Amino acid sequence: MQETGYRRFKIESKPAPHAYPIPNKFDVSARKVRLAGMLLHEAFEYKFKKEVVLSRPCIYGVFGGRFGGFKPIKQKCVGCMRCVQEYPHIMRVKPSDEYKRLGDSFWTPEMVYTIWNEAATGKIPVKGMGYKGAFGGEGFDGIWTDMSEIVRPTRDGVYGREYISTSVDIGRKPVHVNFEKLDHTPTTLEVPVPIILDELPAGTESDDVSIAVDRAAEQVGTLRVTGKGDHSQANLPIVDEKQIGEYKQTPRILEFDAQEQGLLDKLLSDFGSTILIGRLPLKEDTSSMVSELVHRGVHGVHLYADYHGWDYSKEPRHISAALKDTHQQLVREGVRDQITIIASGGITLAEHVPKAIICGADLVGIDTTVPVALQSEFHGETQNRENCGLKPRKIDPAWGTQRLVNLMSVWHDQLIEILSAMGMRDVRRLRGDIGRSMMDSELREQSFKGIAWAA
Ligand code: SF4
Structure with missing residues (x-):
């Protein structure tokens, strides 16, 4: 029986530990002779208490194994550098070579680690020790979100004292009521998160992966784009002209190749x-x-860049710039509110979702992030849609489902965090609101224009 009353949307996460071992992030080593000298000294100081002597100075238990610092438990190291600060003449901590080899030219080891851990725990990554990375960069890294006091940031949304809606509508919104032709069929479909699962990259879809993606989409209440013509509730099938006749009932939603001449008109009539x-x-x-498709009656568009987030122009632009262009063009024509824009390609981290929405998307589709969360292996570059360098590994569909549900849960939590920090109560209001962002390149230009650089 369906529950009555109000139910707050929440995606429940459960631990889904890595099925395949992951490389140590840090390589911890000690100069053994100096370590032995130090241990001898400390043995007297701590009255030969073995567990104290062998575990110091790491509070994370890296030296808590049988052989203490002579055989550190490297997978426990979080890189806090306390041991190096206390014993710089003995300890060495550096990123491990295996860790540095993760990913490709776009997927940095840090990104792969973040997705793995989000999928395993369903928890927001807490870095501690402060942020050590760059404050600007290419693509989404060059966009900052505005969380200044003036916008009334609050923790109420995060702690559940007030509700922040992350629901979005997919479809065409009527701009007026036509009394001649009253139709009660809903023209939009609501999904509770502005994230759908895009078609899996070529070569990464095994039967088990496909089951996991289907079930995860169903559990979360979102959609999964598929070229397989499967008609399950969570599926958003991509159809071509030949497949149109296979439908016995009218489907509620379809994707089609908008470059195929005449296909939209045929779909609209059928x-x-x-x-x-x-x-x-x-x-x-x-x-x-x-703009032409809008005038011909399309209900939404799914715009995609390559898997590294670059568009297919002769001089490739980042998806954020390309999206802004399209969004603003439709705003100028006064038709933006009529259709939905789904964006995909290069949206691989939680913070990319609000940034893509700020640039004009209503919602996003995630692609390479799905196989990465399922611990697929990197075999080269992942940029190309036809030849993506990710290869799937054997998985248990139940495990895969939970990993993807965890990922969606933690991305939803981070979206709430960011909306809360911006004082926003509805993700729909964020769409195209570039006033809530600052562009690194523009700020640099404003700050340094006309100032000569010394070589
Ligand atoms: S860097 Fe920190 S976590 Fe790693 S071994 Fe040293 S003290 Fe332990």
Whole structure:
């Protein structure tokens, strides 16, 4: 029986530890002779208490094994550097070579680790020790979100004292009521998170992976884009002209290749009440193509860049810039509110979701992040949609489902964090609100324009 009353949306996470061992992040080593000297000295100081002598100075238990610092338990090291600060003449801690080899030119080892741990625990990564990385960079790293006091940041949303909605609508919103043709069919579909699971990269989809993705989408209440023509509740199938006839009932939502001539008109005539989403690569002329599709009656567009987040223009732009272009073009034409924009490609970390929405997307599709969360192996570059360097490993579908649910849960929590910090109560309001962002490149230009650099 369906529960009555109000239910707050929450994705429940459960531990789903790594099925395959992951490399140590840090390589801890000690100069053995000096260590022996130090231990001898401390043995007298701590009155030969073995457990005290062998475990110091690491509170994380790296030296807590049988042989203490002579055989450190490297996987426990969090890189706090306390041992190096206390004993710089004995201890060495550096990123391990295996860790440095993770990922590709886009997926940094830090990103891979973040996704693995989010999928394993469902918890927001807490780095401690402060942020040690850069404050600007390429793509999404060059966009900062505005969390200044003036926007009334609050923790109420995070602690549940007030509700922040992360629901978005997919479909075409009517701009007026047509009394001649009153139709009660909903023209939009609501999903509780602005994240769907995009088509899996070529070569990463085994049967077990496919089951895991299906079940995760169903559990979360979102959609999973698939080219397989499967008609389950969570699926958002991509159809071509040949597959149209296979549908016995009118589907509620479909994606189609918007570059295929005449396909939209055929779909509109065959499936009058279906939400139709045109799939398009982001290029120089995407804005005008989307504008034309809107006028021809499409309900939404799914714009995609390559898996590293670069569009398919002759001079590739980052997906954030390409999205902004299309969004602003539709705003200028006064039609932006009519359709939904789904964006995918290079959206691989939790913070990329609000940033893509700020740039004009209603919601995002995640792609390579899914196989990474399922511990697929990197066999080269992942940029190319036809030849992605990720290879799946054998998984248990139940384990895979939980990993993906955990990932969605922790991304949802981080989205709440960011909306809360911006004083926003609804993710729909964030769409295209570039006033809530600062661009690293623009700030640099404003601050340093006209100042000569010394070589
Ligand atoms: S860096 Fe920190 S966690 Fe790692 S071994 Fe040293 S004290 Fe322990």
